[in-house]
Amino acid sequence: xxxxxxxxxxxxxxxxxxxxxxxxxxxxxxxxxxxxxxxxxxxxxxxxxxxxxxxxxxxxxxxxxxxxxxxxxxxxxxxxxxxxxxxxxxxxxxxxxxxxxxxxxxxxxxxxxxxxxxxxxxxxxxxxxxxxxxxxxxxxxxxxxxxxxxxxxxxxxxxxxxxxxxxxxxxxxxxxxxxxxxxxxx
Numbered sequence: 001x002x003x004x005x006x007x008x009x010x011x012x013x014x015x016x017x018x019x020x021x022x023x024x025x026x027x028x029x030x031x032x033x034x035x036x037x038x039x040x041x042x043x044x045x046x047x048x049x050x051x052x053x054x055x056x057x058x059x060x061x062x063x064x065x066x067x068x069x070x071x072x073x074x075x076x077x078x079x080x081x082x083x084x085x086x087x088x089x090x091x092x093x094x095x096x097x098x099x100x101x102x103x104x105x106x107x108x109x110x111x112x113x114x115x116x117x118x119x120x121x122x123x124x125x126x127x128x129x130x131x132x133x134x135x136x137x138x139x140x141x142x143x144x145x146x147x148x149x150x151x152x153x154x155x156x157x158x159x160x161x162x163x164x165x166x167x168x169x170x171x172x173x174x175x176x177x178x179x180x181x182x183x184x185x186x
Contacts, residue, residue, distance in 0.1 A: 019043050020111035021118055024079060024088045028055055035061040041105060042159040043092045046072045046131055054080050070132035071161065086164035087122050090131060093157045115152055116145040118162060125165040130158045
């Protein structure tokens with residue numbers, strides 16, 4: 001499509017964005033996304049936050065007004081800063097609550113995918129975990145395609161990350177920041 005603007009012609013193309021698993025390191029082909037789902041559809045909201053943080057895509061209806069303080073956003077920011085985050089994929093929920101336009105959205109825009117292929121790409125062992133969780137709630141260690149499928153099937157309506165395990169780590173540290181003070185906890 002093209003639109004005359006003064007002496008110039010602005011050319012553009014549009015397409016509908018599909019909901020599917022995505023690698024946090026992939027680069028989208030979009031410059032602008034006109035968003036109508038992030039206020040109620042978690043997978044789209046997290047994809048939008050990833051492309052805004054990591055890829056400089058302009059978002060109309062920016063999801064930062066809804067939420068931005070959870071694992072997914074932290075992983076994207078840390079990857080952008082060059083920190084060594086294990087290979088991580090976001091997965092749409094196994095099940096959906098039948099509220100509002102969810103069913104229509106899922107039927108129209110969710111792509112079918114083979115979970116085992118994503119598991120092969122991430123590698124084993126890996127962890128299936130809620131994108132926004134805390135306290136290890138809902139976290140499952142998976143060691144092969146069968147345990148990954150079982151964990152995913154049991155995850156219900158949660159949007160999940162599948163993340164490669166860190167091999168040969170020697171210390172587990174968390175940092176708690178309150179204002180300008182940071183407390184590192186072993």
